[in-house]
Amino acid sequence: MTAHASSAVLVGRDADLAALRDALKRARSAEPAAALVGGEAGVGKTRLVEEFARLAAADGARVLTGQCLELGEEGLPFAPFAAALRELLRADGPEAFGGQERHFARLLPELGPADAADVHRGHLFDLTAGLFQRLAERRPLVLLVEDLHWADRSTRDLIGFLVRSARMPRVLLLATYRTDELHRGHPLRPFLAELDRVRGVERRELDRLDRDGTAEMVGHLLGAEPEPRVVDTIHERAQGNPFFVEELVAGDPDGCGDIPQTLRDLLLSHVDRLPEEAQRVLRVAAVGGSRFGHELLVRVAGVPEPELEGALRAAVAAQLVVADPDGGYEFRHALVREAVHSDLLPGEHARLHGRYAAAIEAEPDLVPMGRAPAEVAHHWHAAHDRPRALTAARRAAAAAAERYAYAEQFGLLERVLELWEQVPDAAELLGVGHVDLLEETALAAIEAGDHQRALRLTRVALADLDAAAEPLRAARLLVRRAKLLRNAAKSDGVAEAREAYRLLSGAPRSAEQVALLADVAATIAAADPDGGGRIAQEAMAGAAVLGDVALEVTATITFSLVCDDRIPAQEALERTRAAADRARAAGNLPSLAHALVNVSDLLFSLGRYAESAEAAAEGLPHAHRVGVSRTTGVFLLANRAEALMALGRWDEADALCAEAARFDPPGTLALPWLRLRARLRLERGAEGADALLARGAAFLARPYVRPEDWLTQTELQILAGRLPAEAALANPAALAVRPRYAWPLLAVAAAGAADPATRQALGAVAAATPHRYPAEHAWAAQVAAALGDAGPDAWRAAVAAWRADGQVHPLAAALVSLAESCAAHGDRPGAAAALQEAAELAGGLAAAPLLDRAATLGRRLGLRPRAAADELLTAREREVLRLVAEGHSNGRIAERLFISPKTASVHVSRIIAKLEVANRVEAAAVARRLGLLADGS
Template identity: 65%
Template sequence: MSYPHGMLDLMTAHVHSEVLVGREPDLAVLRDALKRTRSAEPSTVLVGGEAGVGKTRLIEEFVRNLPADQARVLTGQCLELGEEGLPFAPFAGALRDVLRAEGPEVFAGREREFARLLPELGPPPDVTDARRGLLLESVGELFARLSADQPVVLVLEDLHWADRSTRDLIGFLVRSARLPHLLLIATYRTDELHRGHPLRPFLAELDRVRGVQRHELDRLDRDGTAQMLAHLLGAEPEPPTVDAVNERAQGNPFFIEQFASTGDPRCGDIPTSLRDLLLSRVDLLPEPAQRVLRVAAVGGNQFGHELLSRVAGVDEASLESALRTIVAAQLIGFDPDGGYEFRHALVREAVHDDLLPGEHARLHARYAQAVESEPHLVAMGRAPAEIAHHWHAAHDHPRALVAAKRAADEAARRYAYGEQARLLDRVIELWEDVPQASELLGIDHLDLLEETALVAIDSGDHMRALSLTRAALCDLDAEAEPLRAARLLVRRAKLLRNAGKSDGRSETLEAHRLLSLAAPGADRVRLLADVAYVLAGIDAARAGVVAQEAMAEATRIGDMSTLVNAEITFARVCAGQMPPTEGLPTMRAAADRAREAGDLSALTRALVNISDAEFELGHYAESAEAAGEGVPHADRVGVGRTTGVFLLANHAEALMALGRWDEADARLAEAARLDPPGKLALPWLRLRAMLRLARGHEGASPLLARAVALLGRPFLHAEERFSLHELRILQAMAVGDTIAAVTAARAAVAEPGLAERPRYAWAMLTAAARAAILAGGPGGVAAGRAGIGAGRSSEAAAGADGPRGTAGGSRGVADGPRGLADVGVGDLWPALREAAAGVPQLYPAQRAQAATLEALLTGGEVCWAAAVEAWRRDGQRYELARALLSLAEARAADRAAAAAALGEAVAIAGALDARPLLEEAEVLARRLGVRATGMTPADGPEILTAREREVLRLVAQGQSNSRIAQSLYISPKTASVHVSRIIAKLEVANRVEAAAVAHRLGLLAD
């Protein structure tokens, strides 16, 4: 599919992405080609791609980043004038720039030959074969001269419009002249190259020439679409918006820009200007081909020949003739299954929307009838959904109702809960329009509401499920149907708590009461387990009693599936009341039984609990293995957006602990794409925000803001509150907001229930301690490692260029409380110590966090050495590197020991690509005057000159520049220059911080 060039230019004039997205591999191809040219290897790159995919934008970005002294760039444009258009048009455009820059003398006496390309040089000679050959040689010689001093990049755009003379000249330069320092880049539209297009054989010939590379530009993937929308909209787009645009634009950057320009990228209609552009190619088809294309558009993006033949109602010869015309116009192509496929979904949508109302209903009804009578005409398993779609579009409500319910049932068998939810919503929508709906479907309205609510939960649409559950409860006599009422109440309790609207206590207790009225059985046991699960976050003791009740009844029943479900719930409910070492055997046994029974739903829930418990024990490899096993199972049973997100987050967290950050980020990206609702997003949000902070990624801030916003919700679990307080502290430190960081730290330390959730409490308390140090006055310059990617102190942040921290770690005991008291945060020290005293240290990570907190509060080499060893035993690589960096600073007096600790920290940070930590290490190395393996050597053995040390002594005494000048017999201006240099070398914000660093690192010692 392609568009008239002028029209495409007009369309892109008002909206354009200034940032090139997802094209780094494509840019690398061009850069590599230029490297070969610099090495005297002739190089040609033929860049192909559909209209709007970004060929010109790619070339612009490549050229823009070329330093002027590295290559000379010449560009030319082919014109849409047909095969016999203006000869040599793109070369004329390129050489005209040369003429303007260097004058006619650049043509070395061959002005008459070049006059055929540039009429301003005078009348051209008569056209003969000899003269034509001379022109080609002259152009080759010119480019040879121009590229003698530096490579020439010759860009020729839109080769699909090139005339024969242009192709001949390109062929001469590529095959015959073979200029060693000329890089020829030519672009063309692949969707213009119909079977008889003259460029096809020409490209085939060039393919055989050494140094010629054909490179096709692909559409953007979903992540590329998301990045592009973020730049165009000026904000991070919501996942549903990304999904909608990605589905409709199919990765074509031009189409993405058009949707973004509407102000509502998820708009139901194609923008009018884009619709006109899409239909411009359709309007060029003969009427019989247009009629067939309209019929095809009703069938969807992909359609089979046999089905189209049934619906089109034309003879085979006429159908094939029309299809040949449509294929030649590049509007449809062949799909891998032997049918046809629209080149772009938006073309199909535009053609379909252009149908007349009667034509629309009639064609959809024909498709429905054809598929009903011959289901094999569509892909296996798709017939029910296709029939439902077509009857609904044909406005035949009774048939649409029945077909939609059948299709929903089929979707359930495939665990396609999202599709099932949409179909059931349609059934509810049609119910009132079909008086005999209950008789046709064999269910009542309450059954339908309950089923739809359950499917909405499984598909992740919790707000829809909440509305449907409320409606079902209003229609229900709870005393007459206690089991059903309890089931709905438990679901409502979960939904309310996830939405932050209630803790679900009243609904859960009422459900438990109703279950006492229900007859024993597997359904009752499952609901008792659900009641226990919800109560676990409200009343742990009562939850344990209910869980035991479920276990006992499941044992009496003897049903394996029911017992497995009860065991998993019991282990989960009691997780906070017993050590993981006690709960793990029960969980593993339940998982084994679920595997044997093929109960993937129970297995996924068990694996969530197992991976979580293994992580707390410090068994990170085992945690990763369990979570990794569960992810595909969650997808298979259709709970990828709920249970699957927890598994993805658990897997990522274990991978992060193991130092496999790239893999972890990929898992978190998967979770983000699923867009889990409400609080279910917290696990991936928290981890990805922390990972991006640790890597200095600009995308950390929006994730932090989105996560911390959840802190305002009521009815959060303790571990959720602790994690959010930690993130809130990190968020404030990342931007150098000391006041906000200390405020957040105070709120964190005041949290109740720290002893019950030590895994999350220790991480939160450690972050609070780092925030306190950040605000610690002169000693507070040590706050660079106060958080993952933490920012500078409030004074230093004024000139900061991003979330990179200053170096430093702990301070001595004498510097600690006094410095904090000076700025009004001294109360945090005793509060931190008091809070930490009551939190147990059960497992390696908790003991390492406790050692880190002690080092932050007390300081000194011994404490930091203990923290380093604790993190070694635990195995978390990043935390080990942070502790090593603080240990190196604490060993400032022993440069060899400091260099060893610093070198190990640098090695770990480099492997993780933890850029802020690497920057802190570099700063610390300069301050200490040491060299660590794996980093740029410090400039000389000493960071300060002898004169600068003298100046710094006086600065530490509080003397002004004038007093320093008098003491050292120098001018005040020279004193000021020395002070500025000292502050720059120490990378601090002011004179007070410079003096503090000098004292702590022993820079003033004789």
């Protein structure tokens, strides 16, 4: 029998292939669709997706493919996307990029010089999504990303954006990864867990073949029916791994040859059958990676080209290497390359990596454009040439920063720091001092989101610095440390800020000195509002003397912020709006985005919720443009979400919270979206509140908690029943300094307090807490009604106050309380009227707990208050109801909507309760009668 190199038939993957075709079908219908295919090395992931891609192309879809590089976290950012775009360029030419070639040149240098403008990578992500959407308008697009376990941070970020934010119709994103590479600390683990929660993402892990599958595969490989003994032997030794099966059959058709048991030995035994020259060339090629160019191999191998071609021909004939369309080569299995590379002798390993590094340094065009810095850094490091590794890593870090690949930049700079101690003349080679490098690495760590590492690096830099000789640098590092400490909730940072102020006071006036004074003012104000205000005024005066508009804007914003609770909000708003106008006129986008955070916040305080939402929306594109999406951008998203929540636009607010979560803001910067989304979940009785509450509660146990954070998190914990009402009294200092956040806490505590002593204490605190703005007046009226014994009139006053303010949910809740009070005092008509209005408002919000409370009172009074049925149901519940009306079971509904059967059951139960029907059949009938099924089903 003759053994063939590989099976032409896909074996044992019918269900997996069908699942991928279903995913493409959903994408064709403009539903969210992404598929993640995992499995151990050699299990057949690539074979499966190749077959799927063939069928998809035959069915009219376009397929673009990219592969992650095994350089991993230090590798070329966005490598698979660059490969996919290169494929597009080769097929369609530059016209395919719709006039955006200068932007896409950051990913694909072949397109020419990149746009010199400072374009934030968020804009690059949007452009990439837009390109794929345009391609998909003509025909469905399959974007295939292979070997996700090797993906760099930037590639993961872009994939996450495309899946979670872009929601591209008619595009299926398909990615493969090795499960046996995912050690406990592997960065792909949390990334996959996040994607699992996104609607439309399907994750499949390929199992090994069973004995029947092995038999079928061996039959195809041999071209004849195999004997049972041969199948048993091969199946036992390969353990159902298709690649192992192929290798065993290729080595010995009977599967009984003297082949080592371990994978490494198995792969190397296959390599050992090559001629000696081919083995040597294969060892050289393995050092270059899974893919290698012909010209680069010629430079490194050091053999005449005819001999090199003969060696490669032997490797190709043995199916160890395949030629690719770009004129290079690729190992047929990455495991072959890994095995060959690991078999190198130590000296051989270092020597060959050094030769690769030198060749690429001399001729960067030997590798795809843009890859040279990362490749050179990788090879010099592997060659153990510390001086060259040091300088190459620094250059690669700079190249990564230009592509907004901050995580890669940080990793490379960490390597530079590691090598610094090992290279005697490191400072001369790099042209920077050790403190410079520490500061640069700390900034990269902040951009990459590793604030803990940034904190440690800043501490070391301060220890190495002579503050007397460099007061400005010392002050800058102290301010940065203060911010990091506050964000990590480790301390208030005031001690560091005071020392920074001491240093700045003796330094000559300059733009940096004034900017740092503004930062110092913001930090000190947390403990000393008067002192912070004075320093902010000092910063404003210094900026005026310098005539620096940007600095004046920053200092004015800081002054308004630190004096937030000591000057009227209208006055602060006028100052901050004037600062925003100046920033807008000067084109100072960072200051404008920062100012709009404060503008939207002040408008919210004044009860001008629609204007607050608009101001935050204006700031968002500016924040993205200048690269502060994870800081200023998250605050803008939270401010807009909070204003929309007040207006009753809860679905929009929830989407904004989800967007903020995707930016993964570090430390306490996550608290704004966390508290808003937790509140939404609680007020809607939706799943997921517990996890959000637990994350928020964790901050309460940290050494330092800002007053507003303590107030809002404690409020949520009491609202959820996790803390008793008296917990609201545990931090009187916080209650005294932040009335805006103190009043909601007092209201929640007053509603739940039964103990007379607690109620009395709450009343005393409420009497001492100022109420200046519409919402604070309403909260004060609500607290007075909850703690008093005055009957319906007190609740009527609270309802009137909430009407004046305009927040929807608090008004609905006050109306239910008014109805309860009316019922208790025998005013049935008053109770009915209040209950009806409350039900209509709560139904529009899908506020299930409040609706249940209203329904309970209605049943007790013999009333049937209900909102319009289409308002009672959330968007997801309408989706579920549509499927119920089509006759689907809970299990099938779960499959269609990518939720668990338990969640589907909960949705169905809520629908039946809200529509006040007895069963699914009646629910479907009501839905049809009321026209809830827009498609007429």
